[in-house]
Amino acid sequence: MESALPGLAPFERVAAAIRDAIVTGNEWSPGDQLPSNRALADRYEVSLPTLQRAVGVLREEGWLVSRGSVGVFVADPLPEQKRSETLAELRETVSTLRSDLAALEQRVSAIERSDH
Incomplete structure (x- = not known):
């Protein structure tokens, strides 16, 4: 399992991975059985x-539904909350923010040098 989400408990990382697999459609789509x-x-x-704790979290959030004696399914429709970003999108956002921060630090340094 990918541990690219430091600081999260194992059940949170599993929930994020399953949520990501649903959002991207790479693994499961609405109505699919897990x-x-x-x-x-x-x-x-x-x-x-x-794993059961992760599934419980996703059920509470509305991503999954359990059908007794049948199994766990992806909710159809998916919850009407803000669309969760995929891990790849989050990585890209962090990368962009880092480069923007570096550029701002350079500008501030230049301004501070010109004031002295």
């Missing part, structure tokens, strides 16, 4: 309780 909890726990290399 693999079993055990299969998902193996896939994300976490314990079954950790």
Whole structure:
């Protein structure tokens, strides 16, 4: 499992990965059934309780629905909250912010030098 989200608990990283897979449509789309909890726990290399906690969070947020004795499905329609950014989009945003910050630091340094 990718640990590109430092500071998050394992269940939060799993929830983010599943949410990302739904938002991008790379794995699941609205109405699709997810693999079993055990299969998902193996896939994300976490314990079954950790996976179940992640699924619980996603159910509370409206991303997933459970159908007793049938399984867990991607909600259809997806929740009407702000669209979550994908991990790739977040990385790109951070990269852009870093370069903008560097440019601002250079401008401030130039202004400070010209004042003295």
